[in-house]
Amino acid sequence: MTENGLGHRERVLNVDTMNPNVKRIEYAVRGPIVQRAVQIEKELKEGVKKPFTEVIKANIGDAHAMGQKPITFFRQVIALCVYPDLLEDDKFPEDAKNRAWRILQACGGGSLGAYSASSGIEVIRQDVAKYIEKRDSGIPSNPDDIYLSTGASDAIVTMLKLLTSGEGKTRTGVMISIPQYPLYSAALAELAAVQISYYLDEDKCWSLDVSELRRAVKAAREHCNPRALCIINPGNPTGQVQNRQCIEDVIRFAAEEHLFLMADEVYQDNLASFHSTSKCYMGECGFRGGYMEVINMDPEVKLQLTKLVSVQLCPSITGQALLDLVVNPPQPDEPSYATFIKERTANLHILSEKAKMTEQVLNTIPGIHCNPVQGAMYTFPRLTLPEKAINAAKEQEQAPDMFYCMKLLEEMGICLVPGSGFGQRDGTYHFRMTILPATEKLKIVLEKIREFHKRFTEEFS
């Protein structure tokens, strides 16, 4: 026991005694910029004068917060499940009622309030398997390989946890792209696993080159045991879609190098594939629904996986139910089909329009280069920053793009995430922005970036 000068004992838990792996975690998507944005919003509410009247957040893939409307059918079914008295209500279409009834039949005691199996409700896992089979033109999928999860993050961390072992040179290494989504680096830091960075090629629309994977894994074998390869496709934060050739090459590479592949929509010996309710046309982040499909896993390890997920009992049942509707939406012969298709098409159409607009406008700004936004809801444009700005940032012990984004927030009320939070080649600078703000607002965001970038460049020239 120690005492400090004030006669108080030191706290049991302080930064010197806490888990050092947790300290090493960095999570830019909800980091200092976002915390400052929340503060500024409070200041605006309290009447503090700013050069803007609202903060526009383009930092996170949170579609509903940006005004995207929920899909009616999804919400009808969940409301019916939550409050089954509504099953008597004429206002709800028959197919929504049938769907709700089917989900409730699969719940303990017919209630969303019961726990489910830890891997998720069985009929929903069956629906997921059918969805995957249909998507992959009949390649079979087994419901026993499906684990429902709390968003996709939960499942990704679980897989990384299973893979981590060894000490020193035998410590598990995991290959992740740079730029990457910081969930990966955060989970690896927490697990004290080794991050093996491979770089995406910005000059070729963030494509993935197997020779770069080879370089990275070879260098890593000197100091750790590379055991897994993570692929994010469509890319986050970079928004690209890898082509078929690239995906085939990656699968071959993983097989040759004996790596466990963690990916979206990719098939291979020993693989976990992740999906969630948060993105795409539905954007239901708050329900925290997700799944992973785990293929060709060692049966004994699968028992361990099942045990590991059971410690958290089960994912939210509302999230599971919503996921069921995503993988099993209204069919052409059902009354809700027309509305569903209309809403989905509208959401996808707007996203595609905004993707084009974002690329076009950003590329007209001198000093900003933006690759095409092909998939996902993100763009990761490259910034040319003046030497003086880079030095000013260094004086403040900030990454230059953090310095840039913080100034953009303070002066314009636009909240983006600096590229340094995702990783980037040394000497390059980026930000990640989502294309989710409503079209009119996105226009304002883009014009404010133009104005700011010009002023910033002049200020530091």
Place this chain on the structure above:
Amino acid sequence: MTENGLGHRERVLNVDTMNPNVKRIEYAVRGPIVQRAVQIEKELKEGVKKPFTEVIKANIGDAHAMGQKPITFFRQVIALCVYPDLLEDDKFPEDAKNRAWRILQACGGGSLGAYSASSGIEVIRQDVAKYIEKRDSGIPSNPDDIYLSTGASDAIVTMLKLLTSGEGKTRTGVMISIPQYPLYSAALAELAAVQISYYLDEDKCWSLDVSELRRAVKAAREHCNPRALCIINPGNPTGQVQNRQCIEDVIRFAAEEHLFLMADEVYQDNLASFHSTSKCYMGECGFRGGYMEVINMDPEVKLQLTKLVSVQLCPSITGQALLDLVVNPPQPDEPSYATFIKERTANLHILSEKAKMTEQVLNTIPGIHCNPVQGAMYTFPRLTLPEKAINAAKEQEQAPDMFYCMKLLEEMGICLVPGSGFGQRDGTYHFRMTILPATEKLKIVLEKIREFHKRFTEEFS
């Protein structure tokens, strides 16, 4: 790279190469007994003949699965939040609509589908703080100390994670009761932290004696660094409620020994207190709602805690909304108050009746001793097992109470959890059962246990 005899390469991930900490996890509440119960249910469906027609599960605190009905007001508000078109519907009471409106106003874009702050929606954290203040007769609670979570399990694991550091003799040790809820031992195994067991006194209704805490912490200081004390009150699996004197003694002990206290409803320098939507009169396990209040935490560590929870983005918003209703239920001047009180009272009354019945019936069975069921929804009766049964279990490499519970499941279709899954004094045997099955079913469970126990004792005498 290695190849097996079939010319197939070994899998990248196998039990020899997986995370050894995950292998060490044991989680009896969803362990082999429960897996076998699920199998038996399938066999029954397929027409396999058994000495019973259904499996009755008394293994987990899953109230709705056992037939408990949801609280109407809670479900109305959540349905309104999920599908706000219902705000126009006359069938919903005004207070439910007001509550839904208030929650939606606090959500991004007015939708449950948006992410929230990682620590949870601010107005809900304010409601939790008010609830705690009221419960504790005005002792102030700060919304900034509240973290909403995915059930309580999530928050407990997060706190244990923060506390874990060091190697060898400096490795973090955490004191947990025996018997304990296996989430604690599972999380400690995963984190490779040291479990320090202290025993509850079965002869004094599972009470907690500070001299036993002293013995345990002293012994532990020889080989690790004891840093935290976990108290489960009301007890799980043991169902006791510790008295005020005991709680005061524990707080003093934690202060003297410089331990971080993790507890329900206990106050002290450096403390995390947990709650959830899963238990008590509401029993809404599937919504995975929970909170923890963290008091007097080092501000720098709190920043780290906030970062750590942000990696999972946020708890399910439906779970958060439901938690809000638990801490802020209908008030006497509101239209839903009467129904709410009626439903809550009925649920609590039935639980109390079933607690009494369980204790009384079990204590009439020779060879079973059951302490009073004071709180929680569990009982942890002690079994006298014949020597021959103990030997038969050892031959099958099973814990004797696992052997007993597995036979009970196979012969009677009753699913309980063996005491060995929670920890118990050497040479003693227990099972945990919930008192949640409907009264008529609970009677059957108790009579089947009586019949089985008699037969089992005769068989092995």
